[in-house]
Amino acid sequence: MGNPAELKHRASADRRKLGRGPGLSASFKAMPRHGRAAGSRGRPMIRRRRLLDDWWIMAPAMAIAVIVAVIAAGTLPGRETLCILIGAAAMAAASRFPVGVESWVARVPWLRKLGTPIAVGGPMALFGFGIADWAASGKLAWSEGVGIVAIIAFAGASAMRRRLLALVISQTALWVGVVFAIGSPDVLGLLALGALACAVLTLLQRRAVAEEQALRRQRVRVRHRAEEILADYEQTGQGWFWETDRRGMITYVSPTILRQLGHDAAEALIGASFIELFVFDAEGQDTERTLNFHLTARSAFQEMPVRAAIPDEERWWSVSGRPIHDHSHNFLGFRGSGSDLTERKRTVAQTTRLAHYDSLTGLANRFQMSQTLEKILNAPLEDHRTCSVLLLDLDRFKQVNDTLGHPAGDALLKQVADRLKRTVDAGGVVGRLGGDEFQMILPGVMRREDLAQLAQRVIDNLSEPYLVDGHRVVIGGSVGVALSPDDGVTSEALIRNADLALYAAKDGGRGRHHFYAPDLHSEAEERRALERDLRDALGGGGLELHYQPVVHTATEKISGFEALLRWHHPQHGWLPPAKFVPIAEDAGLIAQIGEWALRTACRDLARWPEPVRVAVNVSPLQFANPALPAILTSALAAAQVAPSRLELEITESVFLNDESATEAMFAALKRVGVRLALDDFGTGYSSLGYLKKAPFDMIKIDQSFVRGAAISGSRNGAIIASIVSLAEALAMETIAEGVETLDELDLVRTLGCSHIQGYIYEKPLSAADATARLQVGLDAAAHGPRSARPVRRAMLRNVVIEHDGGRYNATIRNISATGAMIEGLWSVPSGTRFRMHVSDSYSVEAVSCWCSEDRIGIEFVVPLPLDSQGRVTVPMASASRPAESATAMRQAG
Numbered sequence: 001m002g003n004p005a006e007l008k009h010r011a012s013a014d015r016r017k018l019g020r021g022p023g024l025s026a027s028f029k030a031m032p033r034h035g036r037a038a039g040s041r042g043r044p045m046i047r048r049r050r051l052l053d054d055w056w057i058m059a060p061a062m063a064i065a066v067i068v069a070v071i072a073a074g075t076l077p078g079r080e081t082l083c084i085l086i087g088a089a090a091m092a093a094a095s096r097f098p099v100g101v102e103s104w105v106a107r108v109p110w111l112r113k114l115g116t117p118i119a120v121g122g123p124m125a126l127f128g129f130g131i132a133d134w135a136a137s138g139k140l141a142w143s144e145g146v147g148i149v150a151i152i153a154f155a156g157a158s159a160m161r162r163r164l165l166a167l168v169i170s171q172t173a174l175w176v177g178v179v180f181a182i183g184s185p186d187v188l189g190l191l192a193l194g195a196l197a198c199a200v201l202t203l204l205q206r207r208a209v210a211e212e213q214a215l216r217r218q219r220v221r222v223r224h225r226a227e228e229i230l231a232d233y234e235q236t237g238q239g240w241f242w243e244t245d246r247r248g249m250i251t252y253v254s255p256t257i258l259r260q261l262g263h264d265a266a267e268a269l270i271g272a273s274f275i276e277l278f279v280f281d282a283e284g285q286d287t288e289r290t291l292n293f294h295l296t297a298r299s300a301f302q303e304m305p306v307r308a309a310i311p312d313e314e315r316w317w318s319v320s321g322r323p324i325h326d327h328s329h330n331f332l333g334f335r336g337s338g339s340d341l342t343e344r345k346r347t348v349a350q351t352t353r354l355a356h357y358d359s360l361t362g363l364a365n366r367f368q369m370s371q372t373l374e375k376i377l378n379a380p381l382e383d384h385r386t387c388s389v390l391l392l393d394l395d396r397f398k399q400v401n402d403t404l405g406h407p408a409g410d411a412l413l414k415q416v417a418d419r420l421k422r423t424v425d426a427g428g429v430v431g432r433l434g435g436d437e438f439q440m441i442l443p444g445v446m447r448r449e450d451l452a453q454l455a456q457r458v459i460d461n462l463s464e465p466y467l468v469d470g471h472r473v474v475i476g477g478s479v480g481v482a483l484s485p486d487d488g489v490t491s492e493a494l495i496r497n498a499d500l501a502l503y504a505a506k507d508g509g510r511g512r513h514h515f516y517a518p519d520l521h522s523e524a525e526e527r528r529a530l531e532r533d534l535r536d537a538l539g540g541g542g543l544e545l546h547y548q549p550v551v552h553t554a555t556e557k558i559s560g561f562e563a564l565l566r567w568h569h570p571q572h573g574w575l576p577p578a579k580f581v582p583i584a585e586d587a588g589l590i591a592q593i594g595e596w597a598l599r600t601a602c603r604d605l606a607r608w609p610e611p612v613r614v615a616v617n618v619s620p621l622q623f624a625n626p627a628l629p630a631i632l633t634s635a636l637a638a639a640q641v642a643p644s645r646l647e648l649e650i651t652e653s654v655f656l657n658d659e660s661a662t663e664a665m666f667a668a669l670k671r672v673g674v675r676l677a678l679d680d681f682g683t684g685y686s687s688l689g690y691l692k693k694a695p696f697d698m699i700k701i702d703q704s705f706v707r708g709a710a711i712s713g714s715r716n717g718a719i720i721a722s723i724v725s726l727a728e729a730l731a732m733e734t735i736a737e738g739v740e741t742l743d744e745l746d747l748v749r750t751l752g753c754s755h756i757q758g759y760i761y762e763k764p765l766s767a768a769d770a771t772a773r774l775q776v777g778l779d780a781a782a783h784g785p786r787s788a789r790p791v792r793r794a795m796l797r798n799v800v801i802e803h804d805g806g807r808y809n810a811t812i813r814n815i816s817a818t819g820a821m822i823e824g825l826w827s828v829p830s831g832t833r834f835r836m837h838v839s840d841s842y843s844v845e846a847v848s849c850w851c852s853e854d855r856i857g858i859e860f861v862v863p864l865p866l867d868s869q870g871r872v873t874v875p876m877a878s879a880s881r882p883a884e885s886a887t888a889m890r891q892a893g
Contacts (some may be wrong), residue, residue, distance in 0.1 A: 073139055073144065084130035084133065124170045153174055156171065389495065390481050391480045391498040392437070396653065411469065458477065462476060504520050510582075537567060550756070560615060562649070609778070623654045681702060698735060734755065744758075800836075810824040820857075
């Protein structure tokens with residue numbers, strides 16, 4: 001159909017050509033549908049009335065013709081002839097009056113067909129007969145008579161108004177009258193032949209006229225349909241039309257636009273500039289220049305997006321237009337159309353946002369973070385290519401997601417995102433890579449000390465409790481840091497190295513940050529190899545359970561064992577659980593290992609004496625598994641062991657889960673009949689409120705409270721006494737873990753602990769050794785040192801040893817407040833005094849005590865500070881080697 005505005009303009013022009021006024025469309029709609037069709041039944045009567053209304057003029061024409069003939073002949077016709085002429089004029093004159101008779105005649109079909117011949121042919125036949133009779137009498141010359149007949153013939157043809165059938169009837173009737181008066185058969189035959197030819201021509205012409213009228217009506221219907229479609233297009237708001245003059249002033253605009261712009265009448269915009277329909281801000285200046293260019297250049301434009309000048313609303317239009325010219329190619333203005341672009345633009349904006357932002361947290365997604373990093377690393381100036389990348393992985397988030405459900409996990413991620421944005425603030429970009437992984441990009445040069453402080457603030461803020469769906473949730477975070485260009489100049493290298501640093505932070509105990517170091521590549525490869533070997537060990541029987549005796553304090557008899565997971569690696573030998581359990585958690589193997597441990601412990605327990613129990617650790621993920629009671633029942637039934645002999649050790653972290661689900665699980669476990677022990681009491685994050693409902697049989701005092709409790713000035717004894725009092729008030733037993741010296745044994749006995757577990761009685765035994773030990777008897781005897789040296793903690797940390805101006809690379813393997821064991825130095829004499837650089841900003845003086853191959857024992861000149869729990873606190877601003885000592889380390893190596 002072409003341009004809608006142009007089509008509407010053409011329809012209006014055609015309507016004016018057809019003589020239709022502006023109200024024709026409405027009147028056309030008001031007509032009955034059958035009244036619009038071709039061949040309306042009322043149309044012949046309408047035509048006949050118009051014919052008779054015009055036919056009366058033949059009466060004066062005939063009278064004038066008779067008067068002229070009288071003057072020419074100089075005498076009156078005979079009486080009969082005069083009566084015939086007067087009768088002809090009277091019949092013509094009477095056609096103006098008998099409307100009622102004509103209406104009655106129109107109701108009779110055969111009379112309706114004779115109406116025109118009688119009304120038209122009658123007067124003409126009488127007049128022709130009268131004039132011919134007058135001429136035949138000799139009173140009127142034939143030449144004058146023929147002239148009079150010709151004049152009446154012309155008058156009759158003029159009165160017919162191109163009505164061919166009536167014209168033929170009138171002319172034939174006129175000459176038939178003449179021929180009858182003459183009485184010539186030959187002339188009458190010729191006249192009849194001519195009348196027949198005229199009749200045939202008349203029928204052909206009527207058919208052509210009917211076809212032309214049908215085609216015209218079809219065109220009218222098409223134009224009318226187009227007008228209705230365009231009107232609906234405007235009224236429904238799908239689009240609108242506009243037109244301007246040559247100066248760019250509006251001459252027409254659709255009513256829908258008037259309402260949207262807040263105008264009541266078209267006069268409010270007629271004469272205004274077309275540009276005033278839109279607003280252009282700083283972002284739309286290019287569009288404004290383009291639109292002005294087209295209007296000035298008088299060139300067409302298509303679907304140009306512009307913002308509508310609507311107050312208090314953001315609405316966008318798509319505008320198209322083309323110049324219009326007259327027949328002489330003179331420019332008249334523009335005419336075009338528009339449509340609403342708002343929803344489409346919002347959809348595009350939403351799609352763009354989804355492509356660049358995380359839909360859950362609103363942070364930048366992986367794609368946008370990658371683009372941001374690429375933009376920094378590919379900056380034109382080298383000084384602008386420096387940045388820091390921090391990768392963050394949430395600790396214990398999977399546990400929350402598995403226990404409280406994914407909606408709660410999503411709510412927690414939103415809170416985490418808010419905290420990260422507040423912590424980093426405007427100093428960098430924060431994004432979510434997926435799951436519980438986040439990334440921070442900090443452009444520019446930053447000192448490692450500042451980065452370490454920022455990473456620690458991130459960890460501290462994330463470790464604060466959350467409130468999710470009415471539940472108090474505590475999680476943590478580990479951060480890996482990589483710098484450009486020191487740790488990589490491409491995005492792939494930088495992200496890979498930050499990821500390695502993150503794994504190192506998680507391997508170091510989680511809840512800490514770690515900077516990238518080159519040796520992390522070998523550690524990552526070792527981790528992947530351990531994961532592969534762990535899977536093989538789980539399927540091939542490479543895992544073992546060792547059992548550490550639990551001794552009743554009052555009787556000093558073995559009351560049970562705690563099952564401890566052990567793995568003898570084919571190449572690395574015995575690996576501690578701290579080495580491979582985090583790998584099992586990350587690889588999703590912890591649930592399978594936990595079920596294997598339960599079934600193995602029950603099988604071993606079946607071979608031991610009846611009073612002996614066994615305790616098995618249950619991870620929070622196992623505890624949240626609804627199938628745990630069924631697994632326990634199956635394991636106990638397969639081993640034929642009483643449920644009361646199995647004890648499940650559960651940590652406080654299970655209370656971070658859904659409270660109702662936790663209570664339901666405790667009830668289900670009690671129905672099975674197993675005992676429940678609260679492990680690592682006091683080291684978790686939950687309040688004491690859960691002890692009111694949790695049906696524990698025993699509380700285990702963590703070894704961090706036991707070790708060093710006998711040292712003067714330690715507060716651990718007071719903590720142990722409080723726990724024992726609380727357990728007694730709740731009718732629960734207590735176990736003191738990690739008792740290694742006689743002083744600690746005496747202390748926990750004095751404080752009232754009901755059970756003791758530690759090296760003071762026995763180290764963990766294999767299943768066979770535990771069986772052999774029980775065959776000797778249940779009596780246990782304490783043996784060990786009287787007092788303990790300061791607690792040593794395992795550590796894997798690179799340090800620099802400075803001696804006599806030389807700097808050497810070394811690694812701390814364990815440390816206490818008074819000394820440490822260092823690896824990496826050979827043949828160091830006892831008594832050697834040197835300075836150990838622990839970090840960039842912290843160093844201590846030490847003296848070597850012993851040396852064995854590449855290991856030496858050292859004693860600090862000044863003891864290191866301890867925290868409230870007896871742990872060493874060393875200011876460590878960086879987890880990587882000091883930059884200035886890297887060269888010395890490589891030389892020493």
